[in-house]
Amino acid sequence: MVFRKTRVIQINLNVLYIFILVFFFVTLLRLWYLQILKGEDYVKLARNNRLRYYSIYPLRGKIKDRFGNILAEDKPAYDLAIIKEDCPNIKEVLKRLSGYVGVSYEDLYKKFISQRHKVKPFRPLILVPNVSFKTLSKIEMNLEKLKGVHVIIHPVRHYSYGPILAHVIGYVAQADLKDLKKNKNLELGDYIGKTGLEKQFNDLLSGKKGLKQVEVNVFERIIKEKVIKEPEPGKDLSLTIDLNLQKYAWDLLKGKCGAIVVMDAYTGDILALISRPSYDPNLFVKGISYKMWKKLTTDPFHPLQNRVIQSTFPPGSVFKLVVAGCALYYNKFSPYKKIFCPGFYVLGNRRFRCWKKWGHGWVNMKEAISQSCDVYFYKLGELLGIDLISEYAKKCGFGQLTGIDLPYEKKGLVPTKEWKLKRFKERWQKGETLVTAIGQGYLQVTPIQVARFTAAIVNHGKLLKPNLILGQKPLVQGIIPVRKNELKIIKNSMIMTVNSSHGTAHLIKLKGITIGAKTGTVQVTNKLYREKELKKIPYKLRDHAWMTSFAQKKNKAYVVTVFVEHGGMGSSAAGPIVKSIYRYIFKRFR
Amino acid sequence: MELKKSITHFNWALFFSFLIIFLIGVFNLYSASSLMTEEGIKTFSYYKKQMVWGGIGMGVLIFMFLLDYNKIKNYVWFIYGASIVLLVWVLLFGSHIKGARRWIDLKFFSLQPSEIAKFAVIVTLAYMLSEIETISWKNFFKITLIALVPALLIIIQPDLGSGLVLLLIASMMMLYRGVKEYVFWPVIYLIPIGLPIFWHFLSDYQKTRLLILFNSNLDPYGAGYNIRQAQIAVGSGQIWGNGYLKGAQSQLLFLPEKHTDFVWAVFAEEWGFVGCLVLISLFCIFLYYLANVIKDTKDDFGRFLAVGIFFFFFWHIFINIGMVLKIFPVVGLPLPFMSYGGSFTILSFALIGLSLNIFSRKFIFK
Numbered sequence: 003m004v005f006r007k008t009r010v011i012q013i014n015l016n017v018l019y020i021f022i023l024v025f026f027f028v029t030l031l032r033l034w035y036l037q038i039l040k041g042e043d044y045v046k047l048a049r050n051n052r053l054r055y056y057s058i059y060p061l062r063g064k065i066k067d068r069f070g071n072i073l074a075e076d077k078p079a080y081d082l083a084i085i086k087e088d089c090p091n092i093k094e095v096l097k098r099l100s101g102y103v104g105v106s107y108e109d110l111y112k113k114f115i116s117q118r119h120k121v122k123p124f125r126p127l128i129l130v131p132n133v134s135f136k137t138l139s140k141i142e143m144n145l146e147k148l149k150g151v152h153v154i155i156h157p158v159r160h161y162s163y164g165p166i167l168a169h170v171i172g173y174v175a176q177a178d179l180k181d182l183k184k185n186k187n188l189e190l191g192d193y194i195g196k197t198g199l200e201k202q203f204n205d206l207l208s209g210k211k212g213l214k215q216v217e218v219n220v221f222e223r224i225i226k227e228k229v230i231k232e233p234e235p236g237k238d239l240s241l242t243i244d245l246n247l248q249k250y251a252w253d254l255l256k257g258k259c260g261a262i263v264v265m266d267a268y269t270g271d272i273l274a275l276i277s278r279p280s281y282d283p284n285l286f287v288k289g290i291s292y293k294m295w296k297k298l299t300t301d302p303f304h305p306l307q308n309r310v311i312q313s314t315f316p317p318g319s320v321f322k323l324v325v326a327g328c329a330l331y332y333n334k335f336s337p338y339k340k341i342f343c344p345g346f347y348v349l350g351n352r353r354f355r356c357w358k359k360w361g362h363g364w365v366n367m368k369e370a371i372s373q374s375c376d377v378y379f380y381k382l383g384e385l386l387g388i389d390l391i392s393e394y395a396k397k398c399g400f401g402q403l404t405g406i407d408l409p410y411e412k413k414g415l416v417p418t419k420e421w422k423l424k425r426f427k428e429r430w431q432k433g434e435t436l437v438t439a440i441g442q443g444y445l446q447v448t449p450i451q452v453a454r455f456t457a458a459i460v461n462h463g464k465l466l467k468p469n470l471i472l473g474q475k476p477l478v479q480g481i482i483p484v485r486k487n488e489l490k491i492i493k494n495s496m497i498m499t500v501n502s503s504h505g506t507a508h509l510i511k512l513k514g515i516t517i518g519a520k521t522g523t524v525q526v527t528n529k530l531y532r533e534k535e536l537k538k539i540p541y542k543l544r545d546h547a548w549m550t551s552f553a554q555k556k557n558k559a560y561v562v563t564v565f566v567e568h569g570g571m572g573s574s575a576a577g578p579i580v581k582s583i584y585r586y587i588f589k590r591f592r
Numbered sequence: 593m594e595l596k597k598s599i600t601h602f603n604w605a606l607f608f609s610f611l612i613i614f615l616i617g618v619f620n621l622y623s624a625s626s627l628m629t630e631e632g633i634k635t636f637s638y639y640k641k642q643m644v645w646g647g648i649g650m651g652v653l654i655f656m657f658l659l660d661y662n663k664i665k666n667y668v669w670f671i672y673g674a675s676i677v678l679l680v681w682v683l684l685f686g687s688h689i690k691g692a693r694r695w696i697d698l699k700f701f702s703l704q705p706s707e708i709a710k711f712a713v714i715v716t717l718a719y720m721l722s723e724i725e726t727i728s729w730k731n732f733f734k735i736t737l738i739a740l741v742p743a744l745l746i747i748i749q750p751d752l753g754s755g756l757v758l759l760l761i762a763s764m765m766m767l768y769r770g771v772k773e774y775v776f777w778p779v780i781y782l783i784p785i786g787l788p789i790f791w792h793f794l795s796d797y798q799k800t801r802l803l804i805l806f807n808s809n810l811d812p813y814g815a816g817y818n819i820r821q822a823q824i825a826v827g828s829g830q831i832w833g834n835g836y837l838k839g840a841q842s843q844l845l846f847l848p849e850k851h852t853d854f855v856w857a858v859f860a861e862e863w864g865f866v867g868c869l870v871l872i873s874l875f876c877i878f879l880y881y882l883a884n885v886i887k888d889t890k891d892d893f894g895r896f897l898a899v900g901i902f903f904f905f906f907w908h909i910f911i912n913i914g915m916v917l918k919i920f921p922v923v924g925l926p927l928p929f930m931s932y933g934g935s936f937t938i939l940s941f942a943l944i945g946l947s948l949n950i951f952s953r954k955f956i957f958k
């Protein structure tokens with residue numbers, strides 16, 4: 003029998019010491035890893051746990067007219083909200099609240115139930131947005147009976163004159179995804195200028211957002227608040243617009259589609275800028291409904307279009323001023339030389355008609371402009387050729403942006419031989435030059451371009467930037483290539499248009515004021531309708547009416563350009579509007 | 593005569609190392625009982641109550657120190673039997689707190705029978721081990737049964753941490769006695785086979801807590817919430833800590849169970865790596881003196897009592913800190929002298945008293 007002593011596995015005191023050492027090193031190694039190696043990361047995580055950052059919104063700058071009348075400003079709006087953690091009995095409070103605000107308890111409760119999970123604890127859930135001041139005072143008086151209900155005040159952009167200035171000021175609305183992508187400083191829910199001056203001067207008006215740090219506990223209850231960055235309020239913007247004149251001119255265009263520009267001829271300051279029809283910009287601030295949006299975008303009269311800078315139509319006879327300037331500048335034709343107008347002009351085997359069926363007889367340049375003789379300008383057109391006319395027209399600011407401080411300006415079109423070949427793959431026809439010379443055909447101009455050109459005739463040829471911001475120095479963007487005495491001839495022809503009894507704008511003559519003007523009528527269809535009464539012609543086939551004018555008295559000079567879409571004859575449709583505006587202006591500045 | 597000798601050979605080092613940790617514990621508990629509100633810091637009374645438990649504990653400590661520990665031998669089976677009765681009682685009639693039956697409500701005091709069971713198992717095993725030379729199969733089964741019955745009763749409360757720590761203490765005590773090789777190796781080999789069965793009996797949240805060790809982003813708002821917040825608290829303490837009463841994780845209540853199982857995170861957040869280094873060192877010094885009590889004990893019962901007491905503290909300290917630091921899974925064990933809790937504090941003081949007693953009595957037999 004073999005007796006084998008089995009071995010025994012045993013630990014002793016030394017093993018215990020080793021245990022202690024293991025404990026020491028393992029925990030310290032781990033602490034070193036957590037607190038020193040990864041400490042920074044955990045500090046960040048701890049901050050994320052307890053710190054929330056919120057923007058503090060500055061008030062957006064006011065927009066005022068030249069006399070300080072407020073056109074756009076932030077006004078307080080009041081929302082009623084509930085903080086559910088502060089409310090002991092939600093159903094009871096909602097029942098009471100419904101009595102004050104005129105919203106049924108069921109609707110309030112439904113809203114509460116559907117929203118409550120989207121709102122963080124201790125944060126307000128908005129129940130009734132934009133309550134009236136009357137409701138608000140009722141609520142404030144009974145606030146102790148409405149535990150948990152809070153009044154939240156936030157600014158809302160308000161446009162006091164709505165559609166009258168919509169095309170100048172534009173509007174603000176909540177930034178959409180595109181805006182957010184473009185500007186990294188924007189957050190969801192921020193308001194930005196979408197169009198008009200609100201868009202153009204958004205950075206100036208909006209100011210700079212501030213930042214608030216909020217420390218919360220695990221239940222999201224706010225323990226501390228700290229302003230990290232104060233908001234910088236937006237700067238006010240004063241416009242060159244004269245509110246009363248704007249309102250007056252607005253009424254003159256009532257029921258029509260068209261545009262009016264009133265400009266200071268020496269500075270380029272715009273006193274009135276009207277485009278009708280228009281829209282209420284306040285609709286966009288609160289978030290326009292789909293139905294309303296659809297209505298605005300599908301309206302056949304395009305109320306969203308700013309006709310002053312975006313409607314492009316042929317200038318009609320207004321363009322004759324450009325052709326006359328061109329002929330004078332390039333010494334192609336003497337202003338005193340007379341041409342016989344039999345009522346038509348023959349080129350090849352085609353007859354080009356003058357608007358006056360029986361012709362104007364013998365006319366020189368001044369008479370041709372004031373009576374708007376087509377035949378005279380057919381002749382000039384043939385003489386000058388399209389490329390020279392185009393080059394000159396561009397130097398007069400046509401086919402170019404005027405640089406007015408409004409977004410989405412269109413530059414129109416000045417046709418050339420090259421352009422036609424590219425566009426239609428066809429050669430330029432000589433007849434088209436004649437048509438262009440009387441301002442029809444491919445030519446397309448905006449009312450603001452016409453107004454700027456007209457101002458240049460008065461101010462010795464300076465093409466000024468149309469200016470909307472008060473106090474800006476006039477910015478000369480170009481000089482019309484024309485000699486002083488030649489410009490005088492054109493200017494005097496315009497005065498003759500008003501003063502001569504044969505002039506097409508004779509009806510706007512006013513005593514004691516030097517007024518010059520040029521009418522334009524843009525043919526929409528064949529001339530069969532021309533002699534008929536306007537009302538009998540279908541709206542869409544009626545001619546477009548232009549009148550551009552200037553008026554001088556003492557050291558003041560104004561330009562008024564009126565365009566009436568499908569308005570009929572330039573003199574009869576646009577003339578009375580021009581006259582009323584001058585009468586109004588000079589009565590006020592007397 | 594005996595008393596005089598006991599006092600001349602009093603283990604001052606052990607006494608002070610434990611007392612310093614306890615005082616730091618109360619000081620830290622003041623912060624752990626506080627929370628930041630809009631009006632300022634508000635403090636609950638846990639730290640005051642903990643001082644009361646400390647006072648009672650000190651009384652129990654003195655009693656345990658003065659008593660002739662050999663007399664405990666006579667009551668071993670009574671103590672053991674009583675603890676089993678209490679464990680069964682708590683399962684049947686205990687108060688339900690956070691989904692577990694762990695406490696017997698005595699109006700002025702909630703008794704935790706699992707703490708009594710820890711004491712009972714230590715004295716019972718010390719007695720049993722003092723009667724044998726080595727651990728054969730027969731002894732192994734006997735001792736294992738003695739530890740396993742209360743451990744299982746505790747685990748089904750459920751209190752996995754206390755149950756497992758009981759088994760750990762028991763196995764360490766057995767190893768100190770010496771386990772026959774033919775018993776040791778089969779048992780070691782059985783562990784990997786037993787693990788899947790053990791896994792099967794775990795509840796879902798316990799399984800998640802184990803898995804979190806390997807994947808820190810698991811269930812961050814459920815079972816993983818506590819440990820994640822504890823990591824953030826500890827880590828954000830960095831080198832120097834956020835300062836006393838300035839631990840944001842703890843003061844703003846992101847850290848759960850901050851006055852009990854996760855009290856270490858409160859300390860680590862406010863005192864940083866340097867503070868932790870000091871406190872870990874203090875714990876090591878304490879454990880070192882506690883281990884030294886074993887040296888030169890003249891009787892086996894005293895020696896194995898000292899071994900049991902050492903491992904009681906060692907495992908509680910290591911597992912609690914280890915669980916807060918994500919070295920171990922979250923099992924829910926208090927940290928001696930730091931975590932708030934009546935039964936556990938009094939038991940800790942009692943065991944220190946016993947250890948001091950054993951140390952002093954070494955010299956009486958000389």
